Amino acid sequence: MKKTRLILVIVLISVVLLACLGFLGYFGVKTMRRSHLRSEARKAFAAEDWKKAERLLNEYVARDPDSEEDFVRLAQVYNHLGNTDEEMRCWHKASALNPLKSEYWDNYTGCATNARDFDHLFSSLSRRTLQTAKLAPKEMMLYLISAVMTNHTKEAEKLYENMRKAYPDAFRKDDLGRFAEFLVTYDKLTAAERSRFIEQGIQSDDPVVRLASILQRLVNLELSGGTAESVNEQEETLLKQAVELNRFAATPILANFYFSRLKFDSVIETAEPYLADIPHIQLSVVYAESCVYDAQPEKLKPLAKKFHTLGPRHRILASYFDALYDFTQGVEKNDDLVKHMQEARGIVQTPLANLINLQIALNNDTLEKICTTFETIMKAPPFYNLRERACAAVRHYLETKIVEKPELAEDPRMVKLTQLISEIDKTDPFLMRIIITDQMKRNVLTRQIIQEKLEAFPDDPYLLEVAAEFELFNGNPEQCLDYVERFYALEIEERSNTFDLLHMLALELTGKIDEAAKEFTALIENNEMNRGLLSRYLNFCIDHKRGEELSKMAERLETSDAPDLTALAPFFRAEEMFLQGKTEEALSLLEKAKTDQPDFELYAADKFSTCGRVDQALSRYLALVGRHSDQRVILANIAGLYLAKGKKEEALSYAKQAWETNHDDGLVQFVYAKMLAENGQYQDAASVLNIPNRKVELPDEIMNLWTDIMHHAIEDSIAGERYMQAEEQCKHLLVFVPDDTFAKESMEKARRRLGQRSSGK
Numbered sequence: 001m002k003k004t005r006l007i008l009v010i011v012l013i014s015v016v017l018l019a020c021l022g023f024l025g026y027f028g029v030k031t032m033r034r035s036h037l038r039s040e041a042r043k044a045f046a047a048e049d050w051k052k053a054e055r056l057l058n059e060y061v062a063r064d065p066d067s068e069e070d071f072v073r074l075a076q077v078y079n080h081l082g083n084t085d086e087e088m089r090c091w092h093k094a095s096a097l098n099p100l101k102s103e104y105w106d107n108y109t110g111c112a113t114n115a116r117d118f119d120h121l122f123s124s125l126s127r128r129t130l131q132t133a134k135l136a137p138k139e140m141m142l143y144l145i146s147a148v149m150t151n152h153t154k155e156a157e158k159l160y161e162n163m164r165k166a167y168p169d170a171f172r173k174d175d176l177g178r179f180a181e182f183l184v185t186y187d188k189l190t191a192a193e194r195s196r197f198i199e200q201g202i203q204s205d206d207p208v209v210r211l212a213s214i215l216q217r218l219v220n221l222e223l224s225g226g227t228a229e230s231v232n233e234q235e236e237t238l239l240k241q242a243v244e245l246n247r248f249a250a251t252p253i254l255a256n257f258y259f260s261r262l263k264f265d266s267v268i269e270t271a272e273p274y275l276a277d278i279p280h281i282q283l284s285v286v287y288a289e290s291c292v293y294d295a296q297p298e299k300l301k302p303l304a305k306k307f308h309t310l311g312p313r314h315r316i317l318a319s320y321f322d323a324l325y326d327f328t329q330g331v332e333k334n335d336d337l338v339k340h341m342q343e344a345r346g347i348v349q350t351p352l353a354n355l356i357n358l359q360i361a362l363n364n365d366t367l368e369k370i371c372t373t374f375e376t377i378m379k380a381p382p383f384y385n386l387r388e389r390a391c392a393a394v395r396h397y398l399e400t401k402i403v404e405k406p407e408l409a410e411d412p413r414m415v416k417l418t419q420l421i422s423e424i425d426k427t428d429p430f431l432m433r434i435i436i437t438d439q440m441k442r443n444v445l446t447r448q449i450i451q452e453k454l455e456a457f458p459d460d461p462y463l464l465e466v467a468a469e470f471e472l473f474n475g476n477p478e479q480c481l482d483y484v485e486r487f488y489a490l491e492i493e494e495r496s497n498t499f500d501l502l503h504m505l506a507l508e509l510t511g512k513i514d515e516a517a518k519e520f521t522a523l524i525e526n527n528e529m530n531r532g533l534l535s536r537y538l539n540f541c542i543d544h545k546r547g548e549e550l551s552k553m554a555e556r557l558e559t560s561d562a563p564d565l566t567a568l569a570p571f572f573r574a575e576e577m578f579l580q581g582k583t584e585e586a587l588s589l590l591e592k593a594k595t596d597q598p599d600f601e602l603y604a605a606d607k608f609s610t611c612g613r614v615d616q617a618l619s620r621y622l623a624l625v626g627r628h629s630d631q632r633v634i635l636a637n638i639a640g641l642y643l644a645k646g647k648k649e650e651a652l653s654y655a656k657q658a659w660e661t662n663h664d665d666g667l668v669q670f671v672y673a674k675m676l677a678e679n680g681q682y683q684d685a686a687s688v689l690n691i692p693n694r695k696v697e698l699p700d701e702i703m704n705l706w707t708d709i710m711h712h713a714i715e716d717s718i719a720g721e722r723y724m725q726a727e728e729q730c731k732h733l734l735v736f737v738p739d740d741t742f743a744k745e746s747m748e749k750a751r752r753r754l755g756q757r758s759s760g761k
Contacts, residue, residue: 034063035372038070045073050080061093066346068097072104097349099282100259100289116211116249122146137167141180145208148183160184175206179213195220207245214242215253232261247274252283259286262384264294275303279310281317288321289352293384297328319343320353327356334363351383358390362397370394371413378420391421399430409434410441426456433462445470459490468502477509497527513544521549529557529565535599542575550576567595571603578607587611598628609637614644632661636671643678651675659688670702673709682712686729693732707737714746723757726750 041056057074061067075090095104121142129143140163147156160181163170171181182189182197189197198220201213218238221231239257242250251274258266271287274280284303291299300321307318323340338360354377361369377390394417402409409415415438422431432453439445450467457463468483484503500523507516520540524533534553541550550572557569570593577586590604605620618641624634635658642651655675658668669688676685686709689702698706710733717726730747733740 034060037063038067041070042073045077048080050077053077065093066097066349068094068101068349071097095282096347099285099348100256100350116246118146118149122150122152137163137170140167141170141177144180145176145183148180156184175201175204175209179204179206179209211242211246211249214238214245243270248278252280252286255283255286259290262293264290268294268296268299279307279314281313284317285320285348285350288324289350292324292328292352297325300325300328313347316343316345316347319345320348323356324352327359334360338364351377351380351386354380355386355390358393362393367411367413370397371416374417374420378423387424391424395421395425395428395431398434402434409437412438429457429460429462432457432460436463436466440466447471447474459486461487461490461492461495465498465502468499468506472502472506472509477506480506481510497523500526501533508540508544513546516540517544517546517549521553529560529562531564531568531597532599534568535597535603538571538575538600538603541572545579547576547579550579564595564597567593568597568600571595571600574604574607583611587613587616591616598624602628602634605637609641614641617641618645632658632665632668635661636668639671639675643675648675648678652679666702670705674705677705677709677712680712682709682716685709686713691732691736693735695735698736703736707733707740711742714743718746718750718753721753723750723754727754 037056037060041053041060044053044056054074054077057070057077061070061074064070071090071094075094078090091104094101098104126143140159144156144159144163147159171177178197179201182201186194198213198216201209202217204210204213218235221234221238224231235257236254239250239254243254251270255267255270255274258264258270267286267290271283271290275284275287284307288300288303291297291303304318304321304325307314307321310318319340323337323344326334326337326340337356341356341360354373358370358373358377361373374390374394377387398414398417398421402414415434418431418434418438422428422435425431436445436449436453439449445466447470450463450470453463454460454467464483464487468480468487471477471479471483480502484499484506487499500519504516504519504523507513507519517540520533520537524530524537527533537553538550540546541553554569554572554576557565557572560566570589574586574589574593577583577589587608590607593600593604595601601620601624605617605624608614608617608620618638621634621638621641625631625638628634635654639651639653639655639658642648642654652675655668655672659665659672662668669690673685673688676682676688686706689706689709691698691706710729714726714729714733717723717729727747727750730743730750733743734747737743
């Protein structure tokens with residue numbers, strides 16, 4: 001047991017250490033399309049749209065032939081469609097991808113006759129029916145059993161009815177016949193009748209019947225509701241009996257039983273003598289992975305060596321065994337591991353294989369592969385402690401990358417990884433912060449989410465900041481103050497000034513202007529006269545007409561040793577003069593003021609524009625093109641000033657540039673539409689405003705502009721003999737202005753012209 005723990009610790013450490021290595025890679029559009037296709041296929045499957053699911057799943061597995069889950073879904077789809085041949089093909093593929101899923105193997109082979117290869121038996125008997133007109137009674141019985149075992153239900157029912165007519169005593173002649181009838185009529189039997197037959201079958205001299213009955217008894221035990229210890233003991237006894245009865249068929253089943261119960265030493269003991277005689281593919285994988293779990297990696301080398309000498313599929317599997325050995329060695333360079341996993345060609349899709357693929361992806365920093373592999377691990381049924389190992393490795397990867405590049409926290413792929421980990425660990429503040437940041441970015445963060453997170457992380461500074469900002473910008477400054485006070489109570493020594501700014505803004509919004517002004521002044525002083533804060537402070541003083549604060553700040557700036565701060569003093573002095581009604585003196589002061597701070601330059605430009613100094617305002621705005629953060633406002637104002645100077649073409653050019661920054665922004669829509677209208681482009685102007693064809697509230701300024709534009713657009717449509725367009729435009733305008741005489745008359749005119757056109761007049 002100590003050795004087991006030792007190797008598990010080594011494996012975990014190797015994953016964590018190797019997660020820091022590699023180079024940045026990516027998968028392209030093909031992977032994205034494949035993921036979308038898979039999603040659509042699964043939606044069709046969930047909706048039971050079997051034909052659509054069949055088409056999409058086939059298309060997906062053609063692109064990703066190693067997707068175990070989708071082959072399983074495709075098999076289930078074919079079961080619903082009754083296409084049993086295709087169903088068996090899919091079960092076969094799924095079994096090859098994941099030999100540890102015993103139900104795949106059971107669905108593929110059925111129960112047993114000797115080698116228990118009922119698919120082969122059914123195929124051979126199907127071909128025989130084409131060669132001979134009639135099968136012998138014994139062959140028909142085996143055909144019936146194999147048809148049932150391979151889920152050829154309809155054919156089995158038909159064959160059963162034909163046999164009852166042709167050989168009425170066949171199902172009473174021996175145990176095999178009774179077993180065949182039991183299989184066909186199973187769904188019609190009561191639970192007591194089934195149990196009675198199974199118990200009788202276990203005592204049968206017919207090996208097929210006896211083995212099938214033992215296996216059916218195992219199923220009943222699983223559903224019996226007994227204690228796990230009691231059920232496991234009975235199942236092990238039955239399986240050992242099955243091995244004695246049919247070593248070839250039952251040994252892999254017994255090994256799988258031990259493997260699912262994490263009895264890896266028993267798997268090795270059971271499988272070794274079997275594999276010495278028979279290179280069974282599924283059993284070899286169970287055995288090889290048990291050697292990893294049981295800290296016996298030295299057994300992997302001879303197994304791989306043997307499989308390298310066999311057929312193509314065995315040689316591919318041998319590469320996986322080599323990869324398992326590499327995985328246990330904990331080497332920092334993963335070249336051999338990558339090489340052997342590539343040679344294995346994804347033939348194995350077990351949880352351990354997925355963990356190895358995840359380690360390789362982490363080492364190579366291939367983010368798309370990390371996401372797909374980790375999602376596979378997390379969505380598959382948990383096995384051993386592989387999920388925990390995967391989570392630890394990915395968690396370390398996330399923290400390492402985000403500390404290196406904080407902007408990666410907003411990468412949707414990083415968020416996806418975080419969400420998968422948080423499904424298991426909901427107590428990690430690092431994970432919570434990434435998820436909250438993503439929700440804010442996508443504008444889906446709600447008060448309920450914040451409150452739920454605060455219950456789990458009541459003292460997390462980041463979450464308190466998010467909560468304070470959320471309440472402040474959603475009209476609840478009192479609640480914002482509460483969250484800020486909760487943060488202050490934590491008494492964190494090293495902190496940003498974000499909470500101080502939030503506190504000041506909340507005070508301002510609650511009407512406590514004097515307190516807000518005092519805090520704002522202290523905030524600027526504590527942040528060494530931060531230029532961004534100074535700009536906000538100027539606007540604060542303007543909004544609340546704080547002449548005294550403007551004067552004091554101007555004095556402080558005038559006496560500063562920093563030239564760029566001294567250059568800001570005239571802006572505060574100018575606003576002080578504006579408040580005193582000294583407009584000309586203020587403008588004269590602004591004309592001389594020079595600074596490279598865009599926000600202060602914008603202040604001056606706005607003042608010149610408001611006071612009708614068009615040329616001064618225009619030159620200031622033009623100097624801000626490409627320099628200020630809010631280009632839409634700069635460009636829109638330039639457009640308006642050019643229009644005031646009568647330069648319509650220049651106005652239209654800048655209005656278009658403003659609109660191109662954001663087609664959905666109301667301000668730039670209005671400005672661009674207005675400039676288009678000024679240039680006689682009414683149809684385009686109407687299109688830019690994009691007013692919905694249903695009644696909504698519109699500001700008077702937009703409503704008046706749109707109405708005027710629509711009048712001209714309607715007139716233009718009629719003049720151009722576009723009567724249907726004119727009629728639709730009239731209807732649109734009448735939604736908002738039902739009594740618009742021009743629209744009513746124009747609609748009648750358009751309809752009359754349409755009528756004349758259709759009558760040939």
